[in-house]
Amino acid sequence: MHGLFYTILFFVVLAAVISQFAPLISKQIVDEIQTQLTNDNGDVNRLYMFIAVGFVATFVSTLLNSITQRLGDHFGGRIRKFLIERFYDHIFRLPQSYFDSEISGKIVNQLNRGINSVEEFMKTMSNFILPTFLQSFFTIGIMFYYSWQIGLFITLLFPIYTGLSFMSTAKWGKEEVKKNKIEDTNRGRIQEVIMNMKLVKGFMNQVNEFALVSSNQAEINKIYGRQSNTFHKFDFLRNLSLIVILLAVDLVAFYNTFQGNYSFGELVLLIQLVNQARYPLFGMSYILTQIQQTESGTKEFFEILDLPEVEQYDITTTLSSSGKGVDHKAALSNTSHTTNKHRDVNIEFKDVEFKYDTSDNILKNITLQIENNEKVALVGHSGAGKTTIINLIMKFYEPTEGEIKIGGKSYKELTHNEVRNNISLVFQENELFSTTVKENISYGSEATNEEVIEALKAANAWGFVSKFKDGINTEVGERGIRLSGGQKQRIQIARAILRNAPVVILDEATSNLDSKSEKEVQEALENLMKDRIVIIIAHRFSTIQNVDKIFVIDNGKIQDSGTPHELAKRDGIYKSLLEYQIEGDKKLLESFEIF
Numbered sequence: 001m002h003g004l005f006y007t008i009l010f011f012v013v014l015a016a017v018i019s020q021f022a023p024l025i026s027k028q029i030v031d032e033i034q035t036q037l038t039n040d041n042g043d044v045n046r047l048y049m050f051i052a053v054g055f056v057a058t059f060v061s062t063l064l065n066s067i068t069q070r071l072g073d074h075f076g077g078r079i080r081k082f083l084i085e086r087f088y089d090h091i092f093r094l095p096q097s098y099f100d101s102e103i104s105g106k107i108v109n110q111l112n113r114g115i116n117s118v119e120e121f122m123k124t125m126s127n128f129i130l131p132t133f134l135q136s137f138f139t140i141g142i143m144f145y146y147s148w149q150i151g152l153f154i155t156l157l158f159p160i161y162t163g164l165s166f167m168s169t170a171k172w173g174k175e176e177v178k179k180n181k182i183e184d185t186n187r188g189r190i191q192e193v194i195m196n197m198k199l200v201k202g203f204m205n206q207v208n209e210f211a212l213v214s215s216n217q218a219e220i221n222k223i224y225g226r227q228s229n230t231f232h233k234f235d236f237l238r239n240l241s242l243i244v245i246l247l248a249v250d251l252v253a254f255y256n257t258f259q260g261n262y263s264f265g266e267l268v269l270l271i272q273l274v275n276q277a278r279y280p281l282f283g284m285s286y287i288l289t290q291i292q293q294t295e296s297g298t299k300e301f302f303e304i305l306d307l308p309e310v311e312q313y314d315i316t317t318t319l320s321s322s323g324k325g326v327d328h329k330a331a332l333s334n335t336s337h338t339t340n341k342h343r344d345v346n347i348e349f350k351d352v353e354f355k356y357d358t359s360d361n362i363l364k365n366i367t368l369q370i371e372n373n374e375k376v377a378l379v380g381h382s383g384a385g386k387t388t389i390i391n392l393i394m395k396f397y398e399p400t401e402g403e404i405k406i407g408g409k410s411y412k413e414l415t416h417n418e419v420r421n422n423i424s425l426v427f428q429e430n431e432l433f434s435t436t437v438k439e440n441i442s443y444g445s446e447a448t449n450e451e452v453i454e455a456l457k458a459a460n461a462w463g464f465v466s467k468f469k470d471g472i473n474t475e476v477g478e479r480g481i482r483l484s485g486g487q488k489q490r491i492q493i494a495r496a497i498l499r500n501a502p503v504v505i506l507d508e509a510t511s512n513l514d515s516k517s518e519k520e521v522q523e524a525l526e527n528l529m530k531d532r533i534v535i536i537i538a539h540r541f542s543t544i545q546n547v548d549k550i551f552v553i554d555n556g557k558i559q560d561s562g563t564p565h566e567l568a569k570r571d572g573i574y575k576s577l578l579e580y581q582i583e584g585d586k587k588l589l590e591s592f593e594i595f
Helices: 002-019 021-039 044-093 096-100 106-148 146-193 197-202 206-258 264-297 299-305 327-335 384-391 418-419 437-441 448-458 484-498 514-528 564-569 574-591
Strands: 317-319 325-327 347-355 361-370 375-379 401-406 423-426 503-507 534-539 549-554 556-564
Touching: 002 021, 002 044, 002 106, 021 044, 021 264, 044 299, 096 317, 106 146, 106 299, 146 197, 146 206, 146 264, 146 299, 146 361, 197 206, 206 264, 206 423, 264 299, 361 384, 361 556, 375 384, 375 574, 384 448, 384 503, 384 534, 423 484, 423 514, 437 448, 437 484, 448 484, 448 514, 484 514, 503 514, 549 564, 549 574, 556 574, 564 574
Parallel strands: 375 534, 375 549, 423 503, 503 534
Antiparallel strands: 317 325, 347 361, 347 401, 549 556
16 A cells, blocks of 8 residues: 555656646747747747647646546545454454444444545545645745745745635534534434334334434534534635735736836746646645544544454354364364254353443352253343343453353453354344345354255244245345244244354343244254253243253342252242242133133
C-alpha cells in the first residue's frame, strides 16, 4: 500500500508541475503575437511550436490527472478493504459484555460511516487535496517571480480564506457529532423494528415507531439547518475577502501593464495564475469540510478500535484427554461426526464469583464438579444465575474470583477457542443464519452432504428437510423464519451433533415448543446427549427427570444438589418448584375433567 501511495504522489507532483506549462506557454504565445504586431518581426514557426507544446502539456496533464484519480480510487478501495478487515477482526476479539450493551444496528452504522468517511477522505486527498496544495505552491512561486506584489496578495489570501474555513468547519463538526449520535439511534431502532416486525404489528405500534423515527429525523434536519447557516455566513466572508484581494491584484496587474512594466504576455500569465490559484481557494472550504467530516464520522469507529481485545479467535486447537492441544481438523478426521466416543473431559468450578461492571455479585462462591458423560441440570428462579454460569463455561466472561477448569486445565491457561472447541450449545432462541439448511448445520466446520444428512437423521429432522424442494440447499430465511419452531430447534440440534463436541449445553432448548414439537425435539436431544457431558437449563422439570444430578441455584449460590429423586423428597426450592408445576398441570387436567 505504501508503494501505491508513493506512486500516486509521484504522478501528483508531475501533474502539478506540467499544469504550470499552460499559463507559461500562453505568455510566450501572446508575446510572440505582440512582437509581430508591434515590430513585424514575429516568428510564425515559434508560434506554432508554442501552440503544439501547449497542447502536448495540456494533454499530458489531463492524462496524468486521469491516471492519478484512477490510482486514487484504487487506493481508496484498498483502504476500505483494510479498514473493514481491521474492524471486523477487532469485533471478533472484543468481550461479550460489549455486545450485551450495544445495539447491532448502531455498530453497523458506525462501521459504515467510519469506513466511508476514511475512504472518501483518502480518495479526496489523492485526487484533490495533494494536487491542490502542490499546484498552489508552484503557482504562487511563479507569481513571485513575475510580480512580488501579486504573489504577496495571493499568499495573504490563503491564510485568511483558510482561517475562515477552519472556523466554519469547526462549528459544523460539533453539530455533526450531535447529528451522528441521533442517526446511530435512528438506524439502530429501524433495524430493531425490522427484526421485530411481528411484535410491532401485533401491538399496533406502527404509529409510535414511525413518530419516533420521524421526530429524530426532524431533529437531524434542525442540526443540518444550523450547519447550513454557519456555512453560508462564513462562505460570504470568504468570498468578500476574495473580492477585495482580487481587486488589489487587478489594480497592480493592469496599472503595471498600462505603465509598460508588464508585457501583454505577462499580464495574461498573471491573470491565468490568479485563476489557477482561485481553484485551490474554492476547494479549501471543501477540503476542511472533508477533514472535519472524516474526524466526526470516524470518532466512534476509532473508539471501537481502541477498545481492548480479549479474545484470540484464530487459534484452532482443542483439548485432548491429557489437556494438551491437538489440531481440531485432525480430531474431526479421526472421529465420525455422530460417534459417541469422546475424550474424557470434566468441568470444575472452584469458589467462583462473578459480577458485571455495574452490578453486585451475580454468582457467589460457586463450587461444583461435572464428571465425564454426566448429565446435570441447573434449576432455579429466573435471575438466579443459571445463564451466567453457562456464559462462564463458554468463556464469554471471566470470573471475578475463583477458578474454572475443563479437562483438568484452568481456563486462565486456555484460549477462548480451546475452551469452545469442546462445547456445543443449543440455544433457547433459534440462532440461524439466512442461508441454506446445509450451511446452518455445517456452520464452523467443513462437512459433506452425506455427513449433514446423517446429522439431520440423528436430529429427527431429515423427515421434513427431505420434503423441501431443494433439500439441504433450501434457504431458511432470516433467523430461520421459513421454519417452524420445532424445525428450527432440530436444525440447531443437527448442528450440535455434527460438531461432535464432548460437552453439550441446552439452554431452555424446548421451552418455546408445543407438546408435539417438544416430543420430536426431545427424541433428537436423546441422540445428541449420548456419551457426553450435558448441562441443561430448564424450567420444565419433565425434561430433566433422567439427569444424573441437579444443581439448585438461588440468589447466585448453589443452595442444594442431588438426583431428581432425592431433591423431590427434600424440602427446598426444587421441591417447591416441582409442586407448583404438578399443581398447575393438575388444575389444567381438572378443567378438562381428565384428572
